[in-house]
Amino acid sequence: MSSLFTDEDLTNLEINNTDNTPVTVLGKSFANDNERRQYFREELRKKLPELKRLEGYPIGEDDDIINLSDPPYYTACPNPWLKDFVAEWEKEKESPEFKKLRKNDFEVKDPYASDVSEGKNNPIYNAHSYHTKVPHPAIMRYILHYTQPGDIVLDGFAGTGMTGVAAQMCGKCDIDLKNKIENEFENLEYKKPVWGARHAVLGDLSPIASFIAYNYNTPVNAKRFELEAKKILAEVEKECGWMYETRHTDGSIGKINYVVWSDVFICPDCGGEIVFYDAAVDMSIPKVKEEFSCPNCGAKHTKKQVSKAMQTVFDKATNKTIQQSKTVPVLIQYVDKKGKRHEKKPDEFDFDLIKKIENSDIPYWYPKDEMCEGREAHRNDKDGITNVHQFYTKRNLWILSSIRDRINDKNKVLNVFDSIDTFLTSKLVRYNQGKRGNGNLAGTLYVPSLIAESNVFKLFVGKLNDFIKAYEKLGAKNLTLISSAENFNISDNSIDYIFTDPPFGANINYSELNFIQEAWLKVKTNNKEEAIESGSQNKGLFEYQNIMQKCFAEFYRVLKPGHWITIEFSNTAASVWNSIQLGLNRVGFVIANVSSLDKQQGSFKAVTTPTAVKQDLVISCYKPSETFTKQFMIQDSRANTWSFVSEHLEHLPIPAVKDERTTSVIERSPKVLYDRLITYFFMRGLPVPLDAADFQEGLRNRYIQEDGMIFTSAQLNQYHELKKKHNITDQPSLFVSIIESENDAIQWIKEKLEAGPLKYQDIQPDYRKAYTINRKGEVEVELKDVLEENFIQESDGSWRIPDMNEQKDRDALRTKALxxxxxxxxxxxxxxxxxxxxxxxxxxxxxxxxxxxxxxxxxxxxxxxxxxxxxxxxxxxxxxxxxxxxxxxx
Structure with a gap:
């Protein structure tokens, strides 16, 4: 049976390890990159005692943290050179390379608030999987809108570093994507994007996430990387290739693609064993039966009615005797010497091979750590899987440990290893009954009843090819670090733009899901400051909110005044959404726009309410300008009211054209403007100087209302030009179609009565249909009460909208009643x-x-x-x- 590589291939894998290209970093010159790396590693070692006092410092030995780092660009701990790089990048803006691309008067007043359609199918996105990821072409739209070439972008929850990829791709975008984005900007009547690389600072609490981000955001010699990886793989296959051998029907040796292992259950009727695959899998469909028969007594059962068979085993790694659920090999898929694919049931040859592996000692290091605290991390305890190594078959654990031993500090190759070491080669991989692709259950550490033990070599080669394609497109040096987003070593007001996708509530337990991969890295997440709702970490909604607010405060500190932050939000809980809003508002950000994001389709769609959390949301906020902040400190409260409104209106999007109509911008409605005003004053401990009626009157006196939206005169001219250009006569509607709160009910009735007075019986049927308030603990408000408290009844019994003076009286009476x-x-x-x-x-x-x-x-x-x-x-x-x-x- 042939191996992955021919003798000629092995001869060609000789690598010239000498790279004598001089490099200069932070003003220091070195003969080559290795000299640079060694110098800064020693400098980093000296700084570790000080860095250990910072929030977010990971769990790991000093040597392991140093070996994983590639300083000063990437540190597996807080990066002590961040401030130096940011200062250097700021000076670079005056260099000829960037100066010709930049404008001194560049200013972004309105948010990026338009639809984007961008799929995930690109080599960079596909190279390394992670629990959540935003495709970098989608992020590029935001970076191009909010920044200039040479600007500095921060992502404090960087994950796998797609923000950094987006920043560098703004300088080396392929022609098709470039044309697509430029056409979009032109159609949306945005300024033409200025192409050129931006710098990025990428921080994450997770060592595995930041390590992946580093590999996406540092240059690599793709050919050298390929040779190093293939050399390691060739050596390991020469040593361990026999472990994937099986015998074909003609007696020749075939190579295993994967082996299916099945749980064994105990029949509650007769006590006999039931091999789940044999009893429940119908390969003619293919499908797993809901109900299956015991082969011993014929009794029918569902999976919930049977218990797993357990066996006593001695675990050499932990030197303990343990109880583990019993699994047996039931199916082998393999290729013969001609490369043709076959399936077979394991025979004597296969059982002897498994026995030989089980009776041998693995001669390399592998992680034996007990799983961290947490419900997800310990979901498999009942099956005797409590430590990292127990998530693997002996065969795959041996081969992975052999590869890991040879990788040493070859970080680019280690990145390929990490892409397969948990979710592709462990017991987490589910057999998919012959359908396309075996894989894990996303977002969990669930060990299935039908495990697909995959060939590590084949997976490694496949991922290697993915990375080669990705690395050919990449090449910029961005900064990556392991750090809490609560504390960056960056000066105040030094970052040009922030795009971030933080964790939300209890959505995903990152530190638990990453534990196995991080055990292979030998550096693990310190979850003390992990932003999460987790019972095992004693963190509820308020603890999560407190951590997020600290992170937002740090973002506010480092962001330049008048600049923008974009936050992606992924949670269906209104409570978490409100925690995010509260945190943003309290630290000083002002929300200007909310859009929804469908990552599956990659499209951003405008939403009509900031509390719509059924889809992923994109929140655009700005840090008020220095001029406004200074004025706010010296003016009286009434003057501040209209200074805030004017400042805020300048940061709101002009309605766009969609489906031959102009869209509505809910943020321009008088109600939402008043809500933003209240929040801004409230968060600064100041009394709100106007009630709602006086505010509405002030809006009418100072601004212009059209189509239910408030504009400055200049903005209204833009709006009119837009409608004229596209020959639009239909008005957009801010009509409340669903009543989800008492305020919605008032607005709904008001819009009903705009055409003229109506009687109760004319309003009630439609009101009932629109009424959807069903929150637990909230008293239902009757239509009669809403009308009496907020509207005027005529002598004929019909109801109308109160005039300005009547409205003040109504408000006073309603407040008294409440x-x-x-x-x-x-x-x-x-x-x-x-x-x-x-x-x-x-x-x-x-x-x-x-x-x-x-x-x-x-x-x-x-x-x-x-x-x-x-x-x-x-x-x-x-x-x-x-x-x-x-x-x-x-």
Whole structure:
């Protein structure tokens, strides 16, 4: 049976290890890259005692952290040279290379708020998998919109470094993608993108994520990398290739592609063994049966009705006798000497081979670590899989350890190894009943009942080819580090733009899912500052919110005034969404736009409400300019109101054209503008100088309203030009079609009555259809009450919208009614009559929180906040804002 490489191939794998190209880094010159690496590794070693005091320092021995690092570009710990690089890059902007591409008056006023369609099928994206990833071409649109060549981009939750890839690809984009993006910008009437590389700083708490990011973001000699990898693989195959041998029907030797291992269950009726594959898999369909028969007694069972057969084994790695669930090989897929594929049941030759491997000692190091704390990490304890090495068959563990031993510090080859060492070669790989592709259950460490033990050599060669294609397209030197996003060694106001995709709530347990790969690296995540909701880490929503707020505060500190941050949000929980908004607002960012992101299709679609969390969201925020901030400190509160509105309107997108109509920009609606104003004042501990009615009047006096949106005169001219250019006469609609809150109900009725007065019976049927408020603990508000509190009834019984003076009276009466309900809630709690308020009117609680805040009765806010249903508190942005600030003052 032929090996992966011929004798001629092996001869050609001789590598010239001498690279004498001089390099200069941070003002220091070196004879070659190896000399540079050794110098900075020694410098890094000297700095480790100081770096260990920083948040995010990983778990690992000094030597392992040093060996994994390629300083000063990549450090497997906080990077002490960040500030030096940022200062150097800032000076580079004046160099001829960048100066000709840059404008001194470059300023981005409005967010990138348009649709993007970009798939995942490209060599760079496919080379290395990770739990979450945004395709770099999608990120390129944002970088091109918000930055100039030579600008510095930060991603504090960088994952595998796609932001860095996007930054470098702005300088070496292929012609098809370049034309596509330029056409999009032209159609959207954005400024033409200026092509040229941007610099990137990439930080992540996870050693495996930052290591992958480093390999995507440092230059590589693709040919040299290929030769090094193939040389290692050839040596290991020569030593261990026999482990994948099987006998063909004619007696010749074939090479195994994969072996299927099946769980064995115990029949509850007769106590006999049931091999799951034999009893439950119907390969004629192919399909796993819901119900299967015991081969011993014929009784029918489902998987839930049977228990796993257990066996006692001695684990040499841990020197312990353990109980493990029993698995047996049931199917082998292999190729014969002509390369033709076959399937067979294991025979005596195969069982003897497995026995020989099991009875031999692995002569290389492999990770034996006990799994970290966490529900996901310990989901397989009941099956006797508690340590890293137990996630592998003996055969694959041996071959992986042999490859790992030879890699040493060849980091580019180690990156290929890491792409297969967990989710492609372990017991996590599910057999897919002969359909295309075996694979793991994403986002979990689930060990299936049908395991596909894959050929490591074939997987390695396949991934090697993927990386060669990817590395041929890459080449920039960005900075990568392991660090908490709470603390970057960067000066204030030094970053030009931030794009980041942080973890959200309890979505994905990154530190648990990464543990196996990081055990092979010998450097692991320090999860103390991991932003997550996790019972095992004693972190709930508020702990998650606190960590995220610290990270956002650091982002705010390092970002230049007047510049932008883009945050991708992936969670369906309104409570987590509100935590993110609260964190952004509290540190000083102002939200200007929210779009939705469908990563599966790669498209960004505009949404009409900032609380729509059924899809991934992209949040665009800006850091207010220095001019505005200085004015805000010296002006009176009323002047500040209109300074804020003017500043904010300048940062909002002009409606775009879609489907031959202009889109609506919900952020331009009077209600949302008032919400943003309240939040901005509120987060600075300032009283809001205007109520809603006075604010509306002020808007009418200072700005122009059209199609339900507020514009400056210059913006309105742009809007008119847009409609004229595309011959658009239809107006967009901000109509509330679904009633999800009491405020929605008021707005819905108002829009109904804009055409003229209506009677109750004319409103009620449609109101019922639109009404969807069903939050646990929220009292349903009757249409009759909404009408009486907010609208004017005519003598004929019909209802109309109040005029300006009537509106003030209505607001005062409604507030009085709501505060009466609030006082009743307070009386129930303060008298001790109730332990919890099971059902409340949300608007009454909001009015009460506002009133108590103005009276500085923070204790009352916290007391009642703790008594209302938790989901109402965490899922409502206004309540959460009041409660959070009150909690900090009690």
């Amino acid at each position: 505060l009466k309900i609030w006082e009743d809630y307070c009386a129930q709690v303060e008298s001790g009559k109730v332990k919890k308020l099971k059902d409340v009117r949300l608007e009454a609680v909001k009015a009460g929180f506002k009133d108590s805040y103005q009276k500085k009765d923070f204790k009352r806010i916290v007391t009642i906040g703790d008594k209302i249903p938790e989901n109402l508190l965490t899922e409502d942005e206004t309540l959460l804002n009041y409660y959070d600030i009150a909690s900090s003052k009690v």
